[in-house]
Amino acid sequence: MFAQKRLGKELSNIHKSLPPGISIASASDFSNWxxxxxxxxxxxxxxxxxxxxxxxxxxxxxxxxxxVTFIKEDGRDIPMxxxxxxxxxxxxxxxxxxxxxxxxxxxxxxSIQSMLTSNTKNERPPGDETxxxxxxxxxxxxxxxxxxxxx
Amino acid sequence: MPPSIIxxxxxxxxxxxxxxFQNGDWLSADKKYSQAIAIDSTNYTLFTNxxxxxxxxxxxxxxxxxxxxxxxxxxxxxxxYYMAAQALIQLSRPSEALGYAHTAYQLAVAQNSKSATDVAxxxxxxxxxxxxxxxxxxxxxxxxxxxxxKELVKRDSERKILDLREQQWDSPSGERDLExxxxxxxxxxxxxxxxxxxxxxxxxPQRYKPREVPDYLMDSISFSIMTDPxxxxxxxxxxxxxxxxxxxxxxxxxxxxxxxxxxxxxPNLALKQVCAEFLxxxxxxxxxx
Numbered sequence: 207m208f209a210q211k212r213l214g215k216e217l218s219n220i221h222k223s224l225p226p227g228i229s230i231a232s233a234s235d236f237s238n239w240x241x242x243x244x245x246x247x248x249x250x251x252x253x254x255x256x257x258x259x260x261x262x263x264x265x266x267x268x269x270x271x272x273x274v275t276f277i278k279e280d281g282r283d284i285p286m287x288x289x290x291x292x293x294x295x296x297x298x299x300x301x302x303x304x305x306x307x308x309x310x311x312x313x314x315x316x317s318i319q320s321m322l323t324s325n326t327k328n329e330r331p332p333g334d335e336t337x338x339x340x341x342x343x344x345x346x347x348x349x350x351x352x353x354x355x356x357x
Numbered sequence: 358m359p360p361s362i363i364x365x366x367x368x369x370x371x372x373x374x375x376x377x378f379q380n381g382d383w384l385s386a387d388k389k390y391s392q393a394i395a396i397d398s399t400n401y402t403l404f405t406n407x408x409x410x411x412x413x414x415x416x417x418x419x420x421x422x423x424x425x426x427x428x429x430x431x432x433x434x435x436x437x438y439y440m441a442a443q444a445l446i447q448l449s450r451p452s453e454a455l456g457y458a459h460t461a462y463q464l465a466v467a468q469n470s471k472s473a474t475d476v477a478x479x480x481x482x483x484x485x486x487x488x489x490x491x492x493x494x495x496x497x498x499x500x501x502x503x504x505x506x507k508e509l510v511k512r513d514s515e516r517k518i519l520d521l522r523e524q525q526w527d528s529p530s531g532e533r534d535l536e537x538x539x540x541x542x543x544x545x546x547x548x549x550x551x552x553x554x555x556x557x558x559x560x561x562p563q564r565y566k567p568r569e570v571p572d573y574l575m576d577s578i579s580f581s582i583m584t585d586p587x588x589x590x591x592x593x594x595x596x597x598x599x600x601x602x603x604x605x606x607x608x609x610x611x612x613x614x615x616x617x618x619x620x621x622x623x624p625n626l627a628l629k630q631v632c633a634e635f636l637x638x639x640x641x642x643x644x645x646x
Contacts, residue, residue, distance in 0.1 A: 207474060208579040208599070215580045268578060269602050306611040307578040307603050 209267045210236045216310055228315045231280075237263055241315050242282075245322050251286055252322055258282040259318065260294075261311060271305035274298075274314060288327050293338045297331060367397035374406060383413045401430035401437070408440045420444040424457075435464035439472065442479050451487035458483050462585070466597060469619070471605070473598035477584055481636075481644045488640035503557050507550050514546035568639075570646045574632050578603065578611065582643055583632050587622040590615070594625045 213236045220230055231240035239261040245252035258280065262273040276284045276294035284290060289297040300309065300317050331337070365373070374389030390407035397403065408423035424441035427434045438461035445454035458480040465473040518539050525535055576583050576596040583596040591613050595603075601619060603611060610617040636643060 208581060212578075212580045269606055304614065305607075306609070306614065308611045 207265055207269075209263060209265050212268060213263060216312070220312060224312065225316060227319055228312070231258060239263075239311065240277075240279075241311065243315055243319050243322075245319065247323060249323060249325070251325065251328055255285070256282055257285050257322075259315065261314075268307040268310070271301050271309075272311070272314070274301050274318070285322055286328050286330065287322060287325050288329050288331055289321065290331070291334050291337050292330055295337075365392075367393040367400065367403065370396070371400075371403055371406065374410075378406070378410060383410050386410045387414065398426075399430060401427040401434050404430070405434060405436045405440065408437070408444075412440060412444065415447075417444040417447045433464055433468075435461055435468060435470060435472070435476075438464065439476055439479065442483060446479070446482055446486055449486065449490075451483045451490060454483040455480065455487065462598075466585070466601070469601065469605075471602075473601060474579075477596070477598045480584055481582075481640070484636050484640040485644040488636075492641055499557065499561065503553065506553055510546050510549045510553070514542050517542050568642050568646070570635070570639075570643050573628075574635055582636065582646065583628070584636070586625040586628045586632065588625045588628075589617055590621055594628055597622065597624075 217233055220233075224230070227244045227246045229242045231242045233239040241259045241261065242256050243259060244256045258277050260275050260277045264270050264272075274296060276282075276290060276296065278284060278294070284292055284294050291297070296318065298317065298321065300314065370389050370393035374386045374393065377383075377386035377389060387407060387410045390403055390410065393400075394403050394407065404423045404427035408420045408427065411417075411419045411423065421441050421444050424434075424437040424444070427437035428441075431437075438457045442454045442458035442461060445451070445457065458476065462473070462476045462480055464470075465476045470476075521535065521538060521542070570582050574582050576586075576599050577593075578595060579599045581596070583594070585597040586594040587597045587600060588594045589600075589610050589612075591610060593610075593612055595611075600611075600622065604617065604619055608616055608618050
């Protein structure tokens with residue numbers, strides 16, 4: 207497969223340039239990268255906050271989507287959003303059923319950044335407590351219902 | 358009492374060989390497959406299985422023999438062509454490897470095999486090795502010409518130095534600083550040789566070409582140079598084994614998300630030609646670019 211070669215090239219592109227508000231926190235191998243993102247406008251929900259995304263790649267990347275979650279690390283919190291569970295699991299069709307292999311780490315970061323930018327609701331998804339208590343960490347095992355396209 | 362070899366069928370021996378293979382016991386696996394072949398020499402999978410074991414044992418000539426037997430029994434034995442190509446690369450025989458690799462690739466695509474990407478990589482590996490061999494020959498050839506010319510410059514300067522010493526011998530003159538005149542001659546020769554090297558380098562377009570693969574030759578999923586580009590309904594091209602990998606998972610166009618299936622793909626022959634020509638000239642570095 208071509209996962210390593212492709213990630214190697216993505217990494218060298220990322221080192222050259224990244225869009226504003228997105229930076230690389232760590233990428234020492236081709237199975238796990240950490241990216242920092244922040245919202246650039248004055249959205250009061252996320253002002254002056256930096257959030258950390260954890261990317262996990264399988265050997266079948268980019269045919270298979272990466273596993274992307276927010277993580278608490280270095281004082282970073284899980285952003286408040288009706289599609290983000292308090293354990294960091296993100297409900298985003300792009301990372302599941304609508305994944306396409308022409309997407310990449312940078313475009314995923316940008317999608318999540320704009321998902322935060324456009325949000326106005328200071329709330330968690332319905333059933334957050336139950337979901338988190340059930341101990342799901344891997345978003346791949348969940349069949350999300352993407353019923354709300356307004357946020 | 359365990360069953361004796363005579364009582365075991367070729368199929369049982371093959372299963373026993375597979376088991377040894379899974380446990381990494383190549384020698385025992387090789388023995389079981391050989392016993393199976395002794396009973397039934399018409400089953401091509403016995404030969405491809407033994408070829409795989411012998412690949413692990415680094416017995417590349419034997420791999421090629423087994424692959425040839427498998428291919429003779431079954432013209433569609435993709436693995437036979439595939440492993441023969443790999444073994445020939447190991448033996449530094451890239452042109453022969455390329456022939457087998459091309460056939461393996463065509464069979465892999467026709468059989469919608471998951472190995473198609475790996476087989477395509479062997480095609481590229483063979484091209485790379487062939488390019489490197491040619492490049493080495495080319496540099497050797499060019500260098501011999503450069504060497505001859507540098508030799509001429511050197512001989513010329515040695516002759517001048519000799520003349521100078523003879524003049525000094527015939528009519529000694531305390532005024533002349535012989536050693537510094539010789540140094541000037543040597544310096545001139547050195548400058549001439551540098552110039553020669555520069556001229557040769559400048560006349561060699563290969564060494565001066567920027568080592569970059571143009572974006573339009575790259576597959577936008579694997580980020581590698583394409584070898585068999587196919588075009589989708591929206592006009593975007595992908596490398597066939599890569600888009601087939603994607604379509605096995607999801608029957609959608611990666612860019613538009615519209616329905617897309619293998620039968621919608623059309624070869625992009627012009628682009629294929631451009632990729633092939635680019636690889637012909639640059640395979641040595643472009644394969645890993």
